[in-house]
Amino acid sequence: MTVAAGLSRRSFLVASLAGGAVLTLDASIALAAPQAEMAADVLNAFVRINADNTVTIGAKNPEIGQGVKVMLPMLIAEEMDLAWDQVKIEQTDADEKRFGPQVAGGSTATPRNWLPMRQVGAAARQMLVAAAAKKWGVDPAGLSTANGAVLHAASGRSVTYASLAKDAASQPAPDLAKVALKDPARFSIIGKSKPGVDVPAIVRGQPLFGIDTRLTGMLHAAVVKCPAHGGTVASFDDAAVKAIPGVVAVLAVNSRLVPEGRQDTLLIVADSWWKASQAREKLAVKWDDAAVSGFSTAGYEAAAAKLIAAPAQVSLFKAGNADTAIAGAAKVVKADYDYPFLAHATLEPQNCTALFQDGKLEIWAPSQAPAGGRADTAKFCGLSPEDLTIHLTRIGGGFGRRLMNDYMVIAGQAAKALPGKPVKVLFDRTDDLRHDFYRPAGWHRFTAGLDETGALVALKDHFVTFGKDGKAIRAADLAPTEFPGPVLPNVDFGTSYLETNLATGWLRAPTSNAMAFVFQSFLDEVAEAAGLDLPELMRRTLGEPREVPGGRVPFHTGRARGVIDAVCRTAGWKGRKKGRGFGFYFSHLGYFAEVVDLSIADGVVRIDKVWVAGDVGSQIINPVNALHQVQGATIEGIGQALVNQKIEQENGAVTAGNFGDYSPIRIDAVPREIAVEWVKTDFAPTGLGEPALPPVIPAIANAIYSITGKRHRRLPLEML
Known part of the structure; x- marks a missing residue:
């Protein structure tokens, strides 16, 4: 494509x-x-x-x-x-x-x-x-x-x-x-x-990233936001802050997350960021947060349990008659799966530097989507998009977070309020974790039917997610074409919606990072009920090589079969084995299958080796970088599967404050080897940043089951 x-x-x-x-x-x-x-x-x-x-x-x-x-x-x-x-x-x-x-x-x-x-x-x-x-x-x-x-x-x-x-x-x-x-x-x-x-410059520590931006006469801004997402400024008293030598201004701005005419972000601008940050303790703020302070993780769990037990509110995809097929099935498999909100936790926290002079706005931004930032910043600054010049800095981790550009909108307003002076806005780690655009949580109730030969003939999924007015909010949707739906005769995918005050967004391999876990883990259960391993169930379900229409792009069963066969060959897969798990996923135009070998000692999971087979078309443009992309995505998927990565809320606010509360994967948790094989096909080349991540999560879950005999149906896969 x-x-x-x-x-x-x-x-x-x-x-x-x-x-x-x-x-x-x-x-x-x-x-x-x-x-x-x-x-x-x-x-x-x-x-x-x-x-x-x-x-x-x-x-x-x-x-x-x-x-x-x-x-x-x-x-x-x-x-x-x-x-x-x-x-x-x-x-x-x-x-x-x-x-x-x-x-x-x-x-x-x-x-x-x-x-x-x-x-x-x-x-x-x-x-x-x-x-x-x-x-x-x-x-x-x-x-x-x-x-x-x-x-x-x-x-x-x-x-x-x-x-x-x-x-x-x-x-x-x-x-x-x-x-x-x-x-x-x-x-x-x-x-x-x-x-x-x-x-070479990165190794030497030379300035390349947005956070490194230094301009003559630059001012620094620290942010103050309502703990409960969506809260706005009712009033504030900045007298004590302005009395601090070096503090230049206290500004109220709109990060574009609340209606125009309201402000949800206060900026303390000073001659150093440390001074601005410390001054936050002296700022007295009253927040208008009554409408958003009632959301909590416990509340979501309770509401999801009620919704998932009731009929789905909205039908996403139907084929045949799943209820009838399940009622007449030789075997029926049922299971519930869920996963939490996740943060992006980029190593470089959000930042942006802006200078307004002579009616023009110049911006230095680590943005993944600068065009969107241009439009939003121009709107909230009362400028034409042509009045903005945006310099792209290198980005110290994005994973989707820097698609949102709130930091650019904030910096633009700060610079316009202080013309002639560059202003750098910088989130600290707590700001970054507590005011992210999170990967949404979700709950799934699966039911599958098998015929007398062990063939999968029916599948139902009631998906409880977050939405409003009958539609999923950003990154909270389930594609109607989610595999194996399009290749089965009887399918019923439905969804029900919860409300949340959290801003949501795309996280590396968006939606796929969650759907691969729940679908491939459940299919491993189905395969076991059929007396098969997951690769063989996949082969039989995929059928003959063909393009299956539907969705943004067609799904090619032959390409899926190609990576499944390749990884099984290189890993020496010979059926179910203790300490070994398999996962497949089609994500962002890439077909990937992965095998994980792991061990468990004293309740701690150790990933020993991961085999990866990927089909991203006819060419690998830069092999060394392609290898690194796949290895990095795999490692990030391991972190999502095993590490303490879940965003929780109380009173509308996120509780995580630093990496001690929301931990990135550590070096000692990385496998000794991630072996990568390319399956080249006669299709135009596609991307690599995301599609290798999703399959490793269910592969780990399935491998843990192979050792413990216990299905872990919730992320992260905490060993109890």
Whole structure:
């Protein structure tokens, strides 16, 4: 599948001459030549050819550790026929009108950009070849390229890209849909491991992240929020705070989580963040929180127990007649599963720096979705989106949290209230954990029917989740096409809704991180009742290789079977075995199957090894980074399965205050080995940030059952 990137031919290759020394194919170019490279030629919105025949390539998407800052330039460099040691990489600013979608989320960078980035490289190469052909008076068909040079084999001549760049601008802009792309058999960069461009600076502790932003005369803002989510400011007394030397202002702003005209965030702005943070103790605030202070974890549990025992409020998907099929089934399997709210717990807490002057707002933001932040910040600051300049900083962990941009909206309002002074807004760890956009909790009641042969013939799921007005809130939904629903003759998926005051959002492998656990764990129960192991039940249920329509993209049973067979082969799976568990999931266009080997000593689970097989299409663009993405996702899934990660509420407020209350996975809990195998198929490449995470959670749960004989149907998998 290819997702359109929204980049026009003109946005790549509009030819114009800018000031003689700098040649640009986009008059509003972002990659303007820096002072050290004033002899450079900007070839298009992504490419600057330097006088020494190195080429600076712009990386347009936010970098959150997923390696996109290297991967996207690799696509351009490949089609330009560059040697990798000629390539320099710069982070672009946020500007979707020039660069198309700039999002780090949903594992979309590869499917969105696989063709467009290659096309821009090929278009640049075509124009350089045309310039050389004109210079030599030869047919372009007789020319070739290699290592940043155009070659004419017949005459033995060659010329560097740097020598041709100015002449290339006079060539007609190619139609991007028609430029010739390389045969993958000729790839010299794609498919070869390239290290992260920022790694040396990170190791040396050089400033790259949003939290590192330092500007002359910068002020610092600490946040004060209502403990109960959704509470707003009724009144506040800031006299004691303003009496502290160095405190500049106390501001009331809207983080966009409450209606316009209300304020839910107070900012103490001072000449140091520590001073601003300490001053919070002296701020007297009255909150309007009566409508949101009644929510609690215990309340959700009690309400969910009542709802799940009643008929579902809303039907999500029905096929055949599940009730009739279950009533006539040879065997019936029933089980309840649930999972908690989760926080993102990014290592770098939320932050943003903004400067307002001359009616314009300049922002330095570690945002995963800067376009959304631009629109929201402009709205709450009373500005036009065009009045904002957004510099993308490297992000110290996102996992979906930085899609929400509340930190940008807050910083923009602070800067506008204090024109001419840069203001950095910084959450501390407690702020970050207690005012997140959480992965929603959920409860499932499953019923399955098996026929006399052990075939799964019916499945029901009553899903209790969070919603309002008959619809799920953000990230709390169940897809009607959830496997195995679309391949079964009798299915009934229904849902019922609870209310919550918590803001919810997408967490790495959103919804999939929960659904894989409940569905694959329950299917392991079904497989056991059928006298099978889970891989064999999956094979029989998948049936013949085919595309199953429905949902945003079709589900391919053959690709699912491919990764199941591959991981069973590499792990030496021979059926049920103590200490071993299996899980599969299709998530964010990727098919992944995983086998976990674990042991238990003194009630502590130790993951010994994880085998992973993944199908993300025909190409692994940057193998070393792909390996790291899969290993990192697997480790994060292990943390969600086994570590004390659950967000709880009392009186509308989140109780976790630091990593002692909500722990990230520790090094000693990481398996000795995570072995990864790629199953390459004839499909366009897709992303890797998320799809490897979900299967490891049910694989762990199923492995624990294999040792203890006890099903753990609630996350985290606490050993009792």
